[in-house]
């Protein structure tokens with residue numbers, strides 16, 4: 001599904017990713033944990049194709065295609081989805097307009113017929129309901145005035161609508177209350193399937209008890225320094241990241 | 251369904267065409283010789299079969315114009331205009347006498363309007379002909395170069411006592427109304443371009459809504475400049491009598507030509523007690539090419555007088571075209587409790603320049619005005635909001651709120667805000683807010699990460715930025731306007 005080989009990337013001339021290797025097979029959920037500033041969000045931006053994140057070495061293959069050669073919107077259409085650590089506000093553009101435009105762009109790319117207004121509304125209402133989002137929220141401008149947790153849920157709603165093959169969740173759990181965490185986890189789990197993979201970035205073991213990962217990796221100072229099964233998350237929670245050194249050491 | 255949803259789809263369909271109204275119509279025209287002098291003024295007046303008083307008024311304006319200087323205070327820059335190098339009258343030959351019904355209109359002209367998407371086929375709509383049924387019921391006055399070529403739905407409006415015709419026709423049929431109101435809002439000596447208009451105006455629309463009548467459909471004028479080396483000087487006069495209501499739309503396009511063409515219109519609105527006039531413009535004159543060659547100079551004077559108590563005049567404009575826009579739709583709030591509104595989107599791309607805004611003159615008690623101006627600049631364009639709020643001593647309790655937002659796309663364009671506030675009454679409240687922002691990388695990436703192309707993302711974000719203004723447009727126009735907003739910014743990012 002996704003194969004990252006020796007990936008190096010810089011931001012504003014500063015090297016942040018220093019040789020990442022990671023293979024994610026279809027149906028697998030991988031978790032990435034690691035100290036603040038270790039490059040987790042940078043990795044997610046590089047995979048999603050953000051301008052300004054320059055790849056200086058290595059390769060990423062997604063479903064057999066060279067992911068790094070694609071524009072951000074092509075990656076989205078091919079099925080890469082990033083739930084943002086900080087979802088962005090777009091004043092004056094309603095959630096429905098935004099999502100309908102996005103969904104139809106993606107469907108077009110995938111050779112599916114575009115949805116008309118009625119079909120779309122039916123779909124979004126159903127998905128929103130399962131995330132406990134009301135009609136008012138889907139009509140409001142994208143993320144404008146949303147609470148932190150509402151923004152995260154809104155991103156998950158987008159994911160549910162776009163049905164990506166590979167989703168990156170960047171600290172989707174932070175800011176969610178306990179009930180919302182369960183709802184979001186249910187939403188994510190319902191998307192799990194033999195053909196879908198996920199990369200879950202988190203600081204807390206709690207999310208991983210709801211979205212149980214197949215593999216857990218520690219990203220520290222630009223490299224994956226340790227990998228293991230789901231029990232690794234528990235160990236990290238107990239011991240912290242001290243054993244992986246300090247920025248200077250990297 | 252929110253019209254923005256359709257926008258992006260429609261934009262996709264027209265992506266290849268940069269300015270899709272750039273064609274010309276092959277039609278024989280009746281052209282005045284180039285140049286401007288008293289004889290030309292007389293020629294125009296004679297062509298129109300005007301009464302003596304009107305010719306005198308024109309000549310008075312012309313003589314005054316000779317004593318005036320072109321204004322230089324606006325933040326626009328253009329080579330000096332040679333006023334002798336233009337034709338001041340051009341009429342499609344077939345339309346020497348205005349056709350009595352649409353059947354008599356030159357088929358070439360009808361085709362032109364069809365291409366522009368302007369519904370002139372009223373019979374088709376009335377008869378419920380297939381394909382015409384979903385057209386909105388809008389009465390249209392179509393002005394081609396210097397003359398009005400067709401006015402639709404006249405009969406239906408006449409039943410309610412509404413007069414909707416070309417201004418030339420109004421001069422003939424309703425001289426008492428024209429004489430009473432023309433020049434009463436924008437006097438002939440008002441400003442350089444308006445005075446020129448008074449001397450050489452050729453056509454335009456006239457509307458009178460009688461007491462207590464709510465106009466049952468949108469009225470609309472569609473202006474088209476076709477002939478080359480021609481200026482267009484139209485006048486519009488709208489009178490809403492006591493307790494009446496009218497919503498009026500104005501649209502404009504011109505062919506792509508290398509030379510600059512002058513468009514100097516005058517619009518006068520008069521609202522009596524309890525009357526409301528809603529005036530919407532979607533201005534898409536040819537803006538010139540990406541190197542700044544050609545394009546329309548749009549130097550327009552628009553002013554509304556809220557003469558009566560509780561009267562209201564609301565201007566909404568979406569300005570995407572023209573090489574240069576110089577335009578300040580204004581309200582004179584004379585009647586107590588009268589209301590003035592100005593909602594504006596001005597988009598400039600490439601080398602376009604816009605200096606636009608409004609004037610709100612508070613004279614009566616408890617008069618209120620609202621200004622919402624959104625300026626978007628891309629490429630090397632310069633956009634200026636210039637607004638005056640003047641509170642006169644008797645305007646007890648007057649209130650104004652101004653919101654002025656600028657959005658920059660790229661780093662070679664500019665946005666400027668020039669508010670003038672003069673308050674001479676202590677009880678008045680004037681508020682002014684202004685913001686300037688760049689189109690945000692975060693927003694663009696967020697959209698693209700969801701599958702939107704760069705251009706669709708820009709279109710969506712800018713439409714969101716303009717929403718407060720676009721929602722003021724009548725439904726039928728809103729969709730068109732949103733499309734335009736996106737199209738006019740094509741190629742501005744990345």
Ligand SMILES: Nc1ncnc2c1ncn2[C@@H]1O[C@H](COP(=O)(O)OP(=O)(O)OP(=O)(O)O)[C@@H](O)[C@H]1O
Nearest residue numbers: 011012014016035036037038039040041042043085
């Ligand atoms: N534009 C930039 N210029 C310079 N440094 C940057 C820039 N963007 C990110 N960085 C740096 O890159 C490093 C990695 O940032 P990143 O956001 O990927 O961390 P993270 O692992 O997601 O941290 P957190 O757990 O706090 O979310 C940080 O040290 C950050 O300061």
Ligand SMILES: [Mg+2]
Nearest residue numbers: 040041042085
């Ligand atoms: Mg992060």
